Amino acid sequence: MAEESDKGFLLNEKSMEVLVAKFIPTSQYFERSFDLLQNQINDLKEGQKDLKQDMDRRFEQVDQRFDQVNAKLDTIIERLDVKIDAGLRDVRSMSFKLFSFAMIFSAISMAGLLGKLANLF
Numbered sequence: 001m002a003e004e005s006d007k008g009f010l011l012n013e014k015s016m017e018v019l020v021a022k023f024i025p026t027s028q029y030f031e032r033s034f035d036l037l038q039n040q041i042n043d044l045k046e047g048q049k050d051l052k053q054d055m056d057r058r059f060e061q062v063d064q065r066f067d068q069v070n071a072k073l074d075t076i077i078e079r080l081d082v083k084i085d086a087g088l089r090d091v092r093s094m095s096f097k098l099f100s101f102a103m104i105f106s107a108i109s110m111a112g113l114l115g116k117l118a119n120l121f
Contacts, residue, residue: 115121
């Protein structure tokens with residue numbers, strides 16, 4: 001089954017096997033390639049885990065900062081509430097005083113009007 005080409009090669013079964021072995025990848029090549037791909041995938045997964053842990057840690061730090069800000073805001077809001085309540089108390093007492101003054105002034109005016117009508121003055 002040997003064939004001779006124009007250049008003087010002898011192509012037999014053994015030389016065909018060598019050519020096929022050299023040009024067509026073997027199963028070992030595919031196994032190495034798949035192992036390399038699997039290692040790369042595993043590295044990516046490990047990198048994702050590390051990234052997730054780092055992100056979780058950073059979010060915890062941000063949460064702690066927000067907790068501090070919330071505590072400060074609560075303190076500020078309490079101070080404002082106390083000041084507003086004190087101001088409202090002052091306004092209520094002043095409103096009562098002004099209302100009382102207005103009622104007494106109206107009563108005196110009505111008494112004067114009735115006295116004028118009755119020719120008392």
